[in-house]
Amino acid sequence: MRTKKSTPTLAETNRRTEKWFRRGLWLLAVVFASFLIGLGGKIVDDLPKVEQSHELSHYIADKAQYEQLNAQKSQLEKRLGEHENALEQAQLALEKQRNETQSQREKYIASLATRKISEDREQNEKVFERTAEYEQLLAKERDLEKQVEQVRQQKLDTEQAIEQISGSLNDLETAAQPLKAAADRATELKVFLYRLALTLPLLLAAGWLFKNKRQSRWFPFVWGFIFFALFAFFVELVPYLPSYGGYVRHLVGIAVTVLVGKYAIAAMYRYLERKQAEEAQPITERETLNYDLAQNRLAKHICPSCERPLDFTNENMDFCPHCSVQLFKKCGNCQTRSSAFNRYCYACGQKHE
Incomplete structure (x- = not known):
């Protein structure tokens, strides 16, 4: 049977121990990639911060006027807060005074009713006293209402002044917005080119390794570097790609x-x-098949050579009907039919020729 001893590759195998070894090596590739990613992140963090951008205020044409308007707005907002607190206090005082006036009014009405019934001189004096007290409370209530209206007017004036200043600030910021947008686009492009200069060599190296070394015996480190390069591309480069x-x-x-x-x-x-x-090609000129690869393809019920599906339950099929590669043959010692890719006869243990 045509067999060939070759350097171990990434071909699957039926050996359980080798499978676990390969799983461990893939884990090694992931660990190696994680350390490379950590190192790459440290390098990026320590690079000059080219992605820093300025606030909108940096692009205002008249910065002195802008700062003055902001200061005035801050003072007015502080004053507005004071007006709101004063209005709240005045409204509470007015509400309290109204309750007191209402209570005094009920006493005044009761006094008038008592006077009509008794016509007592002493009751007349009490009515006069309650009338004076009631009028004083009404006058105090009117004063508090005037105070509430005054505070409301001050609050309204302050709100209008803030609105006017906000409009002036908005005009200055609107004029500066195109300048900031242009600067942000330039910074975005600079960041992308800077990261591209770091990532492109990694991608080129990863492409070369994938093409030439991905099935070598050092594949854990090769694939670890490939994973690292892909991470650098999708995480460190793609998010910074200019949008426009x-x-x-x-x-x-x-x-x-x-x-x-x-x-x-x-x-x-x-x-x-x-x-x-x-x-x-004639069967004698075809490339020798890898033993483990052939066994795995047979286990999947496909031809080890052309990889087409076959019906292995057909006991008369000794050759692939598609590529003519021999699939089964009889043992030279015991004439037992077995896979042509087996190295030894499973019936007598004789080595296949």
């Missing part, structure tokens, strides 16, 4: 999709062409 209304991000997304799709389509057709070329 969404056009740039959509165009970049289209370009990346086309490149990845083109690579995937080309890889698929290369695979199909390679398989077709293998099937067209």
Whole structure:
């Protein structure tokens, strides 16, 4: 049987111990990537802070007027708070006075009723006293109402002054907004180019490793670096991609999709062409199959060579009907039919020739 001892690759295996070793190596790749990501984050944090931006006030043309208006607005807002507290106190005092006036009015009405019934001189004097007290309370209530109205007017004047100053501030900020937007776009582009200069070499190195070293014996470190490069691309670069209304991000997304799709389509057709070329060659000229890879494909009920599905329950099928590779043969010692990819006969233990 055609077999070949080769350098261990990422091909699956049926050995349980080797499977656990490979799982551990993939865990090593993840751990290695996490440390690389941590180191990359520290480097980015320690780089010059090019992404710092200024507040809108930095772009105001007349900063002296802007600061003066803000100071006046702060004073008026403080005064407005004082007016609100004074109004609340005045309203409470007025409410209390109204209750007291209402109580005195009820006593006054009761005194008038008593005077009509008794016509007593002493009752007349009490009526006069209650009338004077009632009028004093009414006068105090009117004074408190005037005080409440005065505080309300002061509060309204202050609110109108704040509104006027806010309008002036809004005019200054509206004029400065285009300047800030332009500066923010320039900073955004600078941040993207700065991060691109750091990320692009990582992506190029990861692409080379993926193409040439992803199945080498050092694959945990290779894939760890690839994971790190992908993290740097999607976390450290993509979020800082300039938007410009969404056009740039959509165009970049289209370009990346086309490149990845083109690579995937080309890889698929290369695979199909390679398989077709293998099937067209004489069986003796075909590439020797990896033992573990062949066993795994057989376990999935597909041809180890052309990878097409087969009916392995057919006891008369010794060769693949698609590529003619031998699937089963009889043992030279005991004539037991077994897989042509087995190294030893499972019935007698004789090594296959």
